[in-house]
Amino acid sequence: MLWHSVRWRLVYSVAVSMVVLVTVLLQVNGSLAPGDALAGTPPRGVAVDARHEPWYRLSLLRQTIRFAEPAQAAADAPAIEASAGVLVDIDSGEVLWELNPHQARPPASTVKTLTALVALENFPAGMAVTASAGALTQAGDETRMGLHAGDRMTVAQLLSGMLMVSGNDAATVLAGATVGVERFVGAMNAQLAALGLHDSHVTSPVGLDDRHMFMSAYDLAVIATADVTNFPLFRTIVETKNETIPATTDHRAFVLSNVNQLLELYPAAVGIKPGWTGGAGACEVGMAVRDGHRLISVVLDGHLVYTQTRRLLDWGFVHEGLPSLLATPVTAASH
Numbered sequence: 001m002l003w004h005s006v007r008w009r010l011v012y013s014v015a016v017s018m019v020v021l022v023t024v025l026l027q028v029n030g031s032l033a034p035g036d037a038l039a040g041t042p043p044r045g046v047a048v049d050a051r052h053e054p055w056y057r058l059s060l061l062r063q064t065i066r067f068a069e070p071a072q073a074a075a076d077a078p079a080i081e082a083s084a085g086v087l088v089d090i091d092s093g094e095v096l097w098e099l100n101p102h103q104a105r106p107p108a109s110t111v112k113t114l115t116a117l118v119a120l121e122n123f124p125a126g127m128a129v130t131a132s133a134g135a136l137t138q139a140g141d142e143t144r145m146g147l148h149a150g151d152r153m154t155v156a157q158l159l160s161g162m163l164m165v166s167g168n169d170a171a172t173v174l175a176g177a178t179v180g181v182e183r184f185v186g187a188m189n190a191q192l193a194a195l196g197l198h199d200s201h202v203t204s205p206v207g208l209d210d211r212h213m214f215m216s217a218y219d220l221a222v223i224a225t226a227d228v229t230n231f232p233l234f235r236t237i238v239e240t241k242n243e244t245i246p247a248t249t250d251h252r253a254f255v256l257s258n259v260n261q262l263l264e265l266y267p268a269a270v271g272i273k274p275g276w277t278g279g280a281g282a283c284e285v286g287m288a289v290r291d292g293h294r295l296i297s298v299v300l301d302g303h304l305v306y307t308q309t310r311r312l313l314d315w316g317f318v319h320e321g322l323p324s325l326l327a328t329p330v331t332a333a334s335h
Helices: 002-029 108-122 133-139 155-164 168-176 181-194 217-230 232-238 305-319
Strands: 084-089 094-099 128-130 152-154 242-245 254-257 269-277 281-290 293-300
Touching: 084 217, 084 305, 094 217, 094 305, 108 155, 108 168, 108 181, 108 217, 108 232, 108 269, 108 281, 128 155, 133 168, 152 155, 155 168, 155 232, 155 242, 155 254, 168 181, 217 232, 217 269, 217 281, 217 293, 232 269, 269 305, 281 305, 293 305
Parallel strands: none
Antiparallel strands: 084 094, 084 293, 128 152, 242 254, 269 281, 281 293
């Protein structure tokens, strides 16, 4: 009996070791099927799906969004001072202007457009979650909505705090209090893959500088398009200039003012998301709507980024046959 017991344990140990070895080999060789990769931070440049706890399996928005890139630059294209950028018409599917559109760059808080996409795809707007001290610590001391540990907020309120005032605390609580930050980040990378985007990889829901975090202007334009074409709540939040969240027994009052200055600087602007870090420089994903034309611009590491963005958007409308809204219309020679 003793021998049989020892032999059984030996066989069991060998079997477990083989399973672990095969799993590791599959992960190293990239042979895991979609949905099998462990959630967390994947290797540089690898977009993976995420496995989640059975109680809440995250879904992915599967949509084909492609923009036709021009064979050559428009002759009257403006000189935009930035490291990378793109201007797209989301209705015609055309790229109107581009500058290093597929260059991988630090995204700063523009990554929150992807954070919002994963949250909106998975969680009801009225779903309430509680801010933990751990999540708030992870958020750091950068831009904040002003959450305290124990605050109980709805997903919609956290999205407002994240998109309007760029609250890292709101983004981290949104991820951490739902499925956990690592699982949420895994889903963000899986969402990139589901949209067919290959220039980007993220390591957090907030966008602080990290050498393994990068996105391209083209990918950000696709993500913003997915947000505005699928989720009315996203559109409402990013074009809202001011919002007051009244106090309840679950939290104090919050007065939110949109930090996106494009809303004040260009009459046709309807949001979307600015960002800045030392590594990324000034960034802006902008959108404007005129006479049925919907344009989305991305400017990464731009000099006077709001000026560059409104010039780019205005040129796009002029390019499509509409009059300029600027006192001095943009021309190829204007700076």
